[in-house]
Amino acid sequence: MxxxxxxxxxGLTKSFxxxxxxxxxxxxxxxxxxxxxxxxxxxxxxxxxxxMCGLLTPDAGQGRCLGYDILTEAQKIKQNVGYMTQRxxxxxDLTIRENLDFTARMFGMADRRRVVxxxxxxxxxxxxxxxxxxxxxxxxxxxxxxxxxxxxRPRLLLLDEPTAGVDPKARRxxxxxxxxxxxxxxxxxxxxxxxxxxxxxxxxxxxxxxxxLIAGAARDxxxxxxxxxxxVDGAGIDALEADLRRTDARVQVVRFGDVLHVSGTDxxxxxxxxxxxxxTGPQRWQRQxxxxxxxxxxxxxxxxxxxxxxxxxxx
Amino acid sequence: xxxxxxxxxxxVLMKEFIQMRRDRVTFAMMIGVxxxxxxxxxxxxxxDPRHLPTLVEMADDGPLSRAVIAAMDSSDYFxxxxxxxxxxxGDRALRDGTASFVVVFPPDFHRDVVRGLxxxxxxxxxxxxxxxxxxxVAALSGIVQTAIDQTLDGPLDFAAGAPAPFSVTxxxxxxxxxxxxxxxxxxxxxxxxxxxxxxxxxxxxxxxTERGTMEALIATPVRPLEVMLGKILPYxxxxxxQTLIFLFAAGLLFAIPFVGSGWAFFAAFNLFVLVNLALxxxxxxxxRSQMQAMQISFFLILPSVLLxxxxxxxxxxxxxAQALGNAIPATHFLRITRKIMLKGAGLAEIRGDIGALVVxxxxxxxxxxxxxxxxxx
Numbered sequence: 001m002x003x004x005x006x007x008x009x010x011g012l013t014k015s016f017x018x019x020x021x022x023x024x025x026x027x028x029x030x031x032x033x034x035x036x037x038x039x040x041x042x043x044x045x046x047x048x049x050x051x052m053c054g055l056l057t058p059d060a061g062q063g064r065c066l067g068y069d070i071l072t073e074a075q076k077i078k079q080n081v082g083y084m085t086q087r088x089x090x091x092x093d094l095t096i097r098e099n100l101d102f103t104a105r106m107f108g109m110a111d112r113r114r115v116v117x118x119x120x121x122x123x124x125x126x127x128x129x130x131x132x133x134x135x136x137x138x139x140x141x142x143x144x145x146x147x148x149x150x151x152x153r154p155r156l157l158l159l160d161e162p163t164a165g166v167d168p169k170a171r172r173x174x175x176x177x178x179x180x181x182x183x184x185x186x187x188x189x190x191x192x193x194x195x196x197x198x199x200x201x202x203x204x205x206x207x208x209x210x211x212x213l214i215a216g217a218a219r220d221x222x223x224x225x226x227x228x229x230x231x232v233d234g235a236g237i238d239a240l241e242a243d244l245r246r247t248d249a250r251v252q253v254v255r256f257g258d259v260l261h262v263s264g265t266d267x268x269x270x271x272x273x274x275x276x277x278x279x280t281g282p283q284r285w286q287r288q289x290x291x292x293x294x295x296x297x298x299x300x301x302x303x304x305x306x307x308x309x310x311x312x313x314x315x
Numbered sequence: 316x317x318x319x320x321x322x323x324x325x326x327v328l329m330k331e332f333i334q335m336r337r338d339r340v341t342f343a344m345m346i347g348v349x350x351x352x353x354x355x356x357x358x359x360x361x362x363d364p365r366h367l368p369t370l371v372e373m374a375d376d377g378p379l380s381r382a383v384i385a386a387m388d389s390s391d392y393f394x395x396x397x398x399x400x401x402x403x404x405g406d407r408a409l410r411d412g413t414a415s416f417v418v419v420f421p422p423d424f425h426r427d428v429v430r431g432l433x434x435x436x437x438x439x440x441x442x443x444x445x446x447x448x449x450x451x452v453a454a455l456s457g458i459v460q461t462a463i464d465q466t467l468d469g470p471l472d473f474a475a476g477a478p479a480p481f482s483v484t485x486x487x488x489x490x491x492x493x494x495x496x497x498x499x500x501x502x503x504x505x506x507x508x509x510x511x512x513x514x515x516x517x518x519x520x521x522x523x524t525e526r527g528t529m530e531a532l533i534a535t536p537v538r539p540l541e542v543m544l545g546k547i548l549p550y551x552x553x554x555x556x557q558t559l560i561f562l563f564a565a566g567l568l569f570a571i572p573f574v575g576s577g578w579a580f581f582a583a584f585n586l587f588v589l590v591n592l593a594l595x596x597x598x599x600x601x602x603r604s605q606m607q608a609m610q611i612s613f614f615l616i617l618p619s620v621l622l623x624x625x626x627x628x629x630x631x632x633x634x635x636a637q638a639l640g641n642a643i644p645a646t647h648f649l650r651i652t653r654k655i656m657l658k659g660a661g662l663a664e665i666r667g668d669i670g671a672l673v674v675x676x677x678x679x680x681x682x683x684x685x686x687x688x689x690x691x692x
Binding site for chain 2: 085
C-alpha cells in the first residue's frame, strides 16, 4: 500500500446475501487528483465507496483512507471525508440554511454561523437561505448537497453519481466546482456514467460485476486494451449496422448518433473489413482513435456476469 | 377510443394485486390479521367474568359461615384463594389487585343468626372495574339464599323464614358510584401513550432510512447513540406533555381522583414510556417503509385495547388470553394507573407490575439490539 495516497485499498471484498458485490478490489488514489469511478449500474461502485469511508465493514481486505485504517479508524475518516450519496440526502422539510447548519453541527464546526453564510453565498443562494430544500430543482439540490458535504473542508470527497439526472448546464457547473476544489488540493473520487465527465478525471477506474477491470488515464485506456477503431458514416447505416453485427461476433459495432464505431483488437481483420465494405458500400470508412466509450463497452461485453441467474434457473 | 377499456381496467387491477402480494407486511395485515383477531378476541372477551379471586376474613366458623363460603365457591363467580386476619390485610389485597372480593364474617355470625339478631355479612368489592364486579355482586343474593335454605333446616328451620335471617352488605371500593368514566379514563392514558409513542418512534426512525437521509447522517462523525437519543428524546417530552394535559383534563372534566403516590406514578410512567419507545425502535428495525411501520403499530394497538383489561375485564378472559395480555406493556401500566389514581396505591402495591414492565422491556431491548446489528451492514 502506498503511504502517501489519499485512498489505498487492497483486496476489498463484500458479499450480500451470498453473492459477491465487490470482489478483491484494489485502488490507489494519489492526493489532489480527480479519480473517476465508472461501471454499469449494480457493479459495486456504491458498496466500494461505502467501504472506503468506513460505513460498511468489508468481509475481506484492508486499506487506508487519508492515512487512517478503514477497519478501525472510521471515525477519523468520517471527520475528514465529504461523502455525497447517490440520492438527495438532505432534509427536504428543512430550509437550505437549516440543512447546512445541521451538517456543520454534525462535524462539530466552530463558528457555524459564518461557515453557513459563506457556503450560502458561495452557492449563490444568499437570498434563499430560508427556502425549503425540497423545493429546489434537481441541479440545485445536487449543488446544495455538495455544499453540505464540503462544509467541514474535507481533504477527500467521495461523490456517488453526483450528476445523475441533472441537466447539462447544471452538470457543467457542478464539475467546475469539483475542479475548483481539486485545485485547492482536495482529492475527489467521483462515480459517473457520463463519458464527458470521465475524461475530465486524472485517472479512471472501471469496475464491473464487483471487479476492477482497468484503470488509467482516460487517453491511455483504449491503448491499454489494444483496441482499434474505424468510424463509419454515410447512407444506409442502419442496414450496415445489422449486417456487421450478423457477420462477425469479434467485431464490436457501437452506434453514436448517425455514426458507427467498428472496433476490435485484431487490426488486420478490421482493415480487411473496412476494405471490403468501403469498396462496395455507399458509406465512408475512416480509421480513428477509439473513444473511452468504445473501450468500456468492449470491457463490459467481455466481463462475466456474476449476477445472472444460474443457467436453467426459472425466470 | 373507448370510454372505458376493460382490458386497461383489468391491467390496473392486476398490477395492484401483484404489488399487494409483494408487500409482505401489508399482505399479512390483510389476510392473516383479521382471522387472528377474530379468533383471538372472539374467544378471549367475556364481559361476565367468573372465578374472581376472593379472600375471606373468618371471625366465625359456624356451620352457616362455612355453608355460605361453600355456596359462593361453587357458584363459579368466586374463587377463594385464602384468608385474611384483619381488615387492613383485606384492604391491601384489594388495592394491589390480588383479590377482587373480601368476604367478612363478623364474630358470632352463626349464633346471632340463630338468635334472630339479623347480623350483617360484609362483602368488600373492588369496584374499580364496575363490569367485572357487577355480575358477581348481582349473583350474591341468590347464592346466599341457597346456603340459608340448605343449612337452616330441621330444628333451625324457624330461623330461615322471611325476612332473611341476615343481611349482605356490599362495600364497593374505589368507584362507589360505579361510574364508567372513573374506570375507563385512567386506563385510557396507557392506551393513548402506547398509540402515540410506538407509532411516532417507529415512523420517525424509518422515515430517515426511507428518504435516504440516514446514510448521509451516518457518514458524518455522529455516533449511533447520539442519533438514537436525539431522535427519541423529543417524543419523551411529547409524552410528558400529553400526560400532563391528560391528568389535568381527567380531573377537570371527569372528576377522576388521584389518590395514590405521585412519585410511584412518575416512576412507572417513565418506565412505560421507555418500554414503548423500545417497542417503536424494534418495529423500525423490522420494516422498510413508514407505511409498514404504521401498519405494525396499529396492529399492536388492538390487543392493547382489547386484551389489556382496558375495555373488557381482564379476569373474564381465559388463561391463554390472560397470558397474552400480560405480555402487553399497556396491561401493566393501566393496572398501575388504576391502582394509583383510584385505589391510592404506592410503590409497594405496584411492585409486580413494575417488575413485569422491566421484564418486557429487557426482552424488547435484547431483540431490538440483535435486529439493529444485523441491519447495520
